[in-house]
Amino acid sequence: MFKKILIANRGEIAVRIIRAARELGITTVAVYSEADKEALHTNLADEAICIGPAKSADSYLNMNSVLSAAVVSGAEAIHPGFGFLSENAKFATMCEEMNIKFIGPAGSIMDKMGDKINARAEMIKADVPVIPGSPGEVFTVEEALEIAETVGYPVMLKASAGGGGKGIRKVDKKSDLAPAFESASQEALAAFGNGAMYIEKVIYPARHIEVQILGDSFGHIVHLGERDCSLQRNNQKVLEESPSVAIGPTLRGKMGAAAVRAAQAVAYESAGTIEFLLDEKSGQFYFMEMNTRVQVEHPVTEFVTGIDIIKEQIKIAAGQALSFTQTDITIKGHAIECRINAENPDFNFAPSPGKITDLYLPGGGVGLRVDSAVYPGYTIPPYYDSMIAKIIVHGENRFDALMKMQRALYELEIEGVITNTSFQMDLISDSHVIAGDYDTSFLMESFLPNYHKKD
Known part of the structure; x- marks a missing residue:
């Protein structure tokens, strides 16, 4: 060690x-x-x-x-x-x-899986289903138009070297493609130094499902179940939960096995995540990308599996073998994570840096965890991401977890800066969210329009 x-x-x-x-x-x-x-x-x-x-x-x-x-x-x-x-x-x-x-993984693995085109090719070889789309990088509007006609609208333009929601555009019809391609390509060039794009068929309605994997240097790879990350604003995750209410034992087994095959295809070592889109109508799922790092939302998986993902990362890097096999891993109960950001939901979620004058983080009871780096008197700098805390809860079932999260958000007090706490409270209390009836379009197309009208 x-x-x-x-x-x-x-x-x-x-x-x-x-x-x-x-x-x-x-x-x-x-x-x-x-x-x-x-x-x-x-x-x-x-x-x-x-x-x-x-x-x-x-x-x-x-x-x-x-x-x-x-x-x-x-x-x-x-x-x-x-x-x-x-x-x-x-x-x-x-x-x-x-x-x-x-x-983390070797640089060569990051190169292979960080390039979305190469990743698609690797997944096809590993018999992991991929979204219909372009066979390689797309550099011109003319190429994009031809491919879009082949796969059919709507399509999604994505930066080949992208991540974090940058360089992504949804195009519903032919006349919108050229300006969307140009703006996405320029955004990708500025963010990643690479303006190349690729095109995928839009799967709608869909769930954004990701599967946590761990792989050691001895070739042992396991999955730790899935997280539902469908509640997103501008392609940025807002709330995550595990397990997904949209997935039963059979589909969970298929997605987990596909994630393991994906990791095995590149001899993956460390913690990683295989992200899928799930077409709820057909039950078919498609590979989106692999994240070759720990995820913001890893705590929900830790709660339902009892496995400390950060410690496992460190142990794997130190050359230790995984101390468990796939059959040792069981999913127990339900976990939810809410991201608390220093931002103003009433002003298009504008960042709200400043000094925290008073702070009370919720506590007490079993199955409640707050990951944060703020304290009373701390000044949030304006230079970095606005996330200042994550509230994670674990319950015997999903309803128990929802009630626990409502209680935690009710107790949370952060004075001196504006946060999205009340927004998260409204979201977790929404009837559709309580019923598990949502997809990747819900937050932007259904919840937010009504949220901004509530006053």
């Missing part, structure tokens, strides 16, 4: 990793920007090193600064968390070259 690891991240995920490492008896090194000098992860870690100015490009995304901090501190491994450098193949390869263990 490692003696010391560096956490190349900030916020709640950095705190989460520090806690898991400490429970494994590992010394931790935090890195921080000048804006995060008083951040919780900086104070919780055994050591802390400033790696640059507030801007992410000059600090958390500065590979040389992060690696220099690892060398100076004597860290044997780097945990990237999610976001920032977590899916950067170049960074993973640089770690390998410097004999520092990257806690």
